[in-house]
Amino acid sequence: MPSMGSLVKLGATLAFNPMTMVKDALASVRRTAILIVCALIAGLxxxxxxxCLMAALWIFVQERLGPLWAAIITAAAMLLxxxxxxxxxxxxxKAGKKTRAQRDTPRSVATAGLSxxxxxxxxxxxxxxxxxxNKGTALLAAGVAGLLLGQDFLKPRPQYLIEKRGRRRR
Structure with a gap:
């Protein structure tokens, strides 16, 4: 839960320089979109x-200690x-929280007037x-969000569609 000081700081930033928050948000969206794409590619x-490494470990250990120990050692390696x-x-x-805290040092609200x-x-x-x-990044993020949110993974399929598919395959 945010503290009162952080809420006051957020309100002061919005009141006196709202474009700073927009710039920060756009930069954050851009970094996040790039990170997501890179993480997906790296994961693939x-x-x-x-x-392959786990299979090689299994084969190596199985020849020396047997199939039981091969399974146990491979599972331990995956757990590690x-x-x-x-x-x-x-x-x-935690490092991200520290950098945000350092970046968001409180400015004097009393000295900042309407000027x-x-x-x-x-x-x-x-x-x-x-x-x-940041137009491309915003459009890419919106497209990915639309594709992900447009899926109906949790929606159950009607029974008549399942039955139709079953008849075609037979």
């Missing part, structure tokens, strides 16, 4: 490689790999230029 490459990946994720999550607010025309132009720079 790494998963078969890990499977999963724990390492989980620890890396946890450490990166700190840029003119409306400048704010509009800043928003347009930010959208122009």
């Amino acid at each position: 490459i790494v998963l078969p490689a890990i499977g 790999l999963a724990i390492i990946v989980l620890l890396i994720g946890i450490l990166q999550s 700190a607010l840029p003119p409306p025309q400048a704010m509009l132009e800043t928003g347009r230029s930010a959208f122009r720079r």
Whole structure:
């Protein structure tokens, strides 16, 4: 739950310089979209490689210790790999929180008056230029989100469709 200080800081940022939040959000969307695409590609490459390594480990251990120990040692290696990946994720999550906390140092709200607010025309132009720079990323993220949210994985299929498919195959 956010503290009162962080809520006040968020309100002050929105009141005095809303375009900063838009720029930060667009940059965050861009980084996230690139990260998701790279992670998917890396996953498609790494998963078969890990499977080959586990098969090689199984074969190596089975010749020396037998099939029972081959299964146990391969499972232990996979468990160790999963724990390492989980620890890396946890450490990166904590590192991200530290950098956000350092970046969001509180500015003096009392010294920033209405004069700190840029003119409306400048704010509009800043928003347009930010959208122009990140248009492709925003469209890519919207497309991926639309594809993912448009799927009906949880919706049960009507029984008559299942029966029709069963008749065609026979």
